[in-house]
Amino acid sequence: MGTRDDILAAAAEIMRERGYARATTKEIARAAGYSEAALYKHFTDKTEIFLGVLAERLPALNDLLGNLNPGKGTVRGNLVKLARTALEFYAESFPIAASLFSTHELLTAHRNAVAERGSGPRHPQLALGQYLRAEQRLGRLPRTADPDAMAALLLGACFQQAFLIAFEGEPPAGLDTLARSLVRPLLP
Helix, strand or coil: CCHHHHHHHHHHHHHHHHHHHHCCHHHHHHHHCCCHHHHHHHCCCHHHHHHHHHHHCCCCHHHHHHCCCCCCCCHHHHHHHHHHHHHHHHHHHHHHHHHHHCCHHHHHHHHHHHHHCCCCCCHHHHHHHHHHHHHHHCCCCCCCCCHHHHHHHHHHHHHHHHHHHHHHCCCCCCHHHHHHHHHHHHCC
16 A cells, blocks of 8 residues: 555544544544655645545445446346445445534535535435436336436435444445345336
């Protein structure tokens, strides 16, 4: 691993233990074995570290969304795979991201920093809606289906179930079955 990877690994561990709000760049750098100055050679701020953790250290939800190819595989199979990844991603990100809501100031600052980077938590829903519209154009979803509602329902259900997993401390056993059960009502 290189410096950047070491920093992300340390940040993921610290943010899982203490949440985003209580993790400091000084503490992350020390845990990675580097100076805080070295940390800032690779990241502009803590928000960039957080986004790096989400993108590179948690189940790759955005990568999977980017690799969904309309017309390939089955829609059901693609959605089950996506739901399973979303369940893992959301369950692992809850302990990290929950502290963003600890103060209005922290949430506002983080929201602004994420907006400047052109990313945010709505991205998966928008990307899934695009994929489903493409499948609809190919005739693999009914014309009467609402792709945006389907995306919101599936990811919302994944988010809720992941919250319960994180809150109850359940191990992620049975995620394949849960993912299939969340997709089933969308594609009767």
